[in-house]
Amino acid sequence: MNHPVLPSYISAENVGPWHIYLQQVEQVAPLLDKSLHPWVETLRRPKRSLIVDLPIRLDNGEVAHFEGYRVHHNTSRGPGKGGVRFHQDVTLSEVMALAGWMTIKNAVVNVPFGGAKGGVRIDPRQHSCAELERLTRRYTSEISSMIGPDRDIPAPDMNTNAQTMAWMMDTYSMGEGRTVTGVVTGKPVSLGGSLGRQDATGRGVFVAAREAARRLNIPIEGARVAVQGFGNVGEASARIFAQHGAKVVAVQDASCTLYDPAGLDLAALKRHVAEHRSLLGAPCGEPIENADFWAVPCEFLVPAALESQINRYNAERIVAKLIVEGANGPTTPEAELILAGRGISIVPDVLANAGGVTVSYFEWVQDFSSFFWSEDEINQRLDRIMSDAFNAIWQLAEDRRLTLRAAAFVIGCSRVLEARATRGLYP
Ligand code: NAD
Numbered sequence: 001m002n003h004p005v006l007p008s009y010i011s012a013e014n015v016g017p018w019h020i021y022l023q024q025v026e027q028v029a030p031l032l033d034k035s036l037h038p039w040v041e042t043l044r045r046p047k048r049s050l051i052v053d054l055p056i057r058l059d060n061g062e063v064a065h066f067e068g069y070r071v072h073h074n075t076s077r078g079p080g081k082g083g084v085r086f087h088q089d090v091t092l093s094e095v096m097a098l099a100g101w102m103t104i105k106n107a108v109v110n111v112p113f114g115g116a117k118g119g120v121r122i123d124p125r126q127h128s129c130a131e132l133e134r135l136t137r138r139y140t141s142e143i144s145s146m147i148g149p150d151r152d153i154p155a156p157d158m159n160t161n162a163q164t165m166a167w168m169m170d171t172y173s174m175g176e177g178r179t180v181t182g183v184v185t186g187k188p189v190s191l192g193g194s195l196g197r198q199d200a201t202g203r204g205v206f207v208a209a210r211e212a213a214r215r216l217n218i219p220i221e222g223a224r225v226a227v228q229g230f231g232n233v234g235e236a237s238a239r240i241f242a243q244h245g246a247k248v249v250a251v252q253d254a255s256c257t258l259y260d261p262a263g264l265d266l267a268a269l270k271r272h273v274a275e276h277r278s279l280l281g282a283p284c285g286e287p288i289e290n291a292d293f294w295a296v297p298c299e300f301l302v303p304a305a306l307e308s309q310i311n312r313y314n315a316e317r318i319v320a321k322l323i324v325e326g327a328n329g330p331t332t333p334e335a336e337l338i339l340a341g342r343g344i345s346i347v348p349d350v351l352a353n354a355g356g357v358t359v360s361y362f363e364w365v366q367d368f369s370s371f372f373w374s375e376d377e378i379n380q381r382l383d384r385i386m387s388d389a390f391n392a393i394w395q396l397a398e399d400r401r402l403t404l405r406a407a408a409f410v411i412g413c414s415r416v417l418e419a420r421a422t423r424g425l426y427p
Pocket residue numbers: 156157158159160201228229230231232233234252253254255304305306307326327328353354356357
């Protein structure tokens with residue numbers, strides 16, 4: 001593919017996930033209403049991208065520098081919204097792609113946000129809690145001109161959590177001279193966080209899977225599930241599937257893969273990870289080769305780790321009936337073609353993992369009004385928004401004979417571009 005619209009700061013040799021995002025936009029562009037065609041270019045360019053240097057003092061007294069990013073992909077429909085990732089492989093291209101997918105996702109579930117994302121290139125496993133706190137505070141301070149409750153609202157992503165959000169909220173608030181709870185979501189409940197936010201992405205993954213399974217006649221009761229990633233999204237997805245009668249037969253994290261055709265003891269795995277920070281040495285399941293995870297016999301496959309995990313090297317081995325994308329960008333376009341040819345459906349990331357940002361939206365609303373909802377109320381509203389979004393996408397896919405991803409992109413891109421077109425150009 002040519003890259004006529006690559007920003008000058010992304011090299012054509014190493015476009016990374018941004019390339020995948022662009023390919024997805026190119027595929028649906030011709031399907032959009034003709035009146036929107038002149039505005040498609042908007043989706044091919046992030047609105048603003050910031051690269052920051054983060055010097056921090058390590059516990060041993062030395063100073064180390066890390067690179068951080070914050071990208072606003074599009075803010076036509078509202079303030080930017082998207083997580084912050086700490087990972088050794090984070091790049092600007094990856095953050096741009098994740099911000100682009102947030103633009104589409106927020107429009108798919110129709111929450112009034114644009115798309116944003118942030119990241120820091122650091123291996124958090126190599127650092128103490130005190131070092132990560134200093135890094136988080138410096139990062140927040142460096143991106144403070146871009147964030148704010150009506151500007152851009154960060155949230156947790158890989159290797160960040162409610163504690164990280166508390167440090168971000170505190171640092172931003174110190175700069176403002178007042179407590180600003182609405183600057184981040186995914187906070188601890190004691191600081192204006194929302195009940196149900198912790199499990200929200202996993203719960204949304206389950207709701208999307210349930211709706212797809214109903215139409216494809218795959219019973220959840222007794223179904224076998226394989227989950228890649230056993231963090232916030234993977235663990236909650238696995239647990240909620242199991243609560244509904246499914247059997248989680250395989251899990252994989254960055255350290256190993258565990259398999260038990262009779263079903264894994266998820267509570268024991270969760271306890272092990274809380275203590276040891278990985279699945280390695282967990283007291284249940286048989287360790288298998290990481291590559292064999294993809295060939296595990298199952299009905300549902302939930303990738304909930306990194307991008308491009310399902311690719312041309314393993315797509316032929318997958319036997320699942322349905323892939324539900326808990327992660328962002330886990331399936332490459334090449335793999336998607338192979339899977340489509342083999343009759344394996346995919347519930348795409350921009351729908352399947354939108355439960356997190358949906359409850360983040362509830363949290364933001366609750367912070368503004370200082371009035372907090374019950375967990376039941378949150379879970380019910382989440383279920384309704386996810387089911388409605390699924391229905392609309394399924395219907396469009398049927399009517400126009402599209403994949404679920406293409407249908408989701410048509411709905412998401414149309415909402416973003418309608419807002420863009422109506423706002424017009426400034427000046
Ligand atoms: P997390 O840090 O809580 O967990 C990540 C998990 O992935 C860990 O178990 C880790 O060991 C595993 N992992 C990392 N590298 C791996 C590899 N190479 N192979 C196998 N496993 C690997 O992160 P999370 O918040 O659960 O995010 C996971 C994915 O879900 C990401 O793509 C993220 O963007 C997406 N997502 C997260 C949220 C959220 O609310 N946290 C919302 C929407 C989407």
